[in-house]
Amino acid sequence: MGGQYRITGDKYPRMRPPRRRGRLVLVVTGSVVVIGVLSWGTLQLVDVFTGGGDSASAAGTKAGCATKASPSPSAAAAVALPKPGAVTVNVLNATTRSGLAKKTADELKKRGFRxxxxxxxxxQWDKKVKGTGLLIGPTSALNTALPVLATQLPGAERSADRARKGVAVDLIIGNGFKELAKKPAADRALATLTAPQSASTDTKKSC
Structure with a gap:
């Protein structure tokens, strides 16, 4: 350039800030980030070792609660079933074969039933029961006396009579009846039915 704007000498004016200032900014920013990360990590470690009140510590607290076992409804029902001596059975013959009612009643008596x-x-039932038999009782007997009696005649149908009074149940012999279940098989079925089911327990936790 010439004229009055002519530049002389060996030094020229700088058109941008020195690079050292940019480097300083980067160093400061990096330091702030590192300090922030370290602070966050420290807080996390404190929460882990002190509980911190978060969901994880709450779960740990619950895990330390006492555990109580209570029998399930099925186990309770099995224990509550009556023994054969507490079940009164009316034996009624709905077939054309004579003598079945007495013969069946005598065998049930030997097995402990009343x-x-x-x-x-x-x-209403005479010659109308096509299966092996029909077990009828009051509503209260549906899950008590009738299952016990059913161990002696597994193929019999069960029915509850809501209008019935008393606790006696009926065994109505049907056309398909041949004989009661063999005593060993009936005894095993009864033992299985009335045995307490310790494995069927519900556990509850309390603090």
Whole structure:
């Protein structure tokens, strides 16, 4: 350039800030980030060792609570089933074969059941039961006396009579009846039915 704007000498004016200032900014920023990360990590370690009140520590607290076992409804029901001596059975014959009611009643008596009425089935059931038999009782017997009696005649149907009074149950012999279950098999079924089911327990935790 010439004229009055002519530049002389060997030094020229700088058009940008010195690079050292940029480097200083980067160093400061990096230091702040490192300090922040270290602080965050320290807080996390404190929370881990002191509990911190978070969900993880709450879960740990619950895990240390006492555990109580309570029997499940099925186990309780199994224990509450009556013994054969507490079940009164009316044995009624709905077939054309004579003598079945008495013969069946005698065998049930040998097996420990109490025997009530023995005879022919009422008209509503006479010659109308096609299966091996029909077990009828009050509603309260549906899950108590009837399952116990059913161990002696597994193929029999069960029915609850809501209008029935008392605790006696009926065994109505059907056309498909041949004989009661063999005593060893019936005893095993009864033992399985009435045995306490310790494995079927519910556990509850309390603090």
């Amino acid at each position: 025997i009530g009425e023995v005879g022919n089935a009422p008209k």
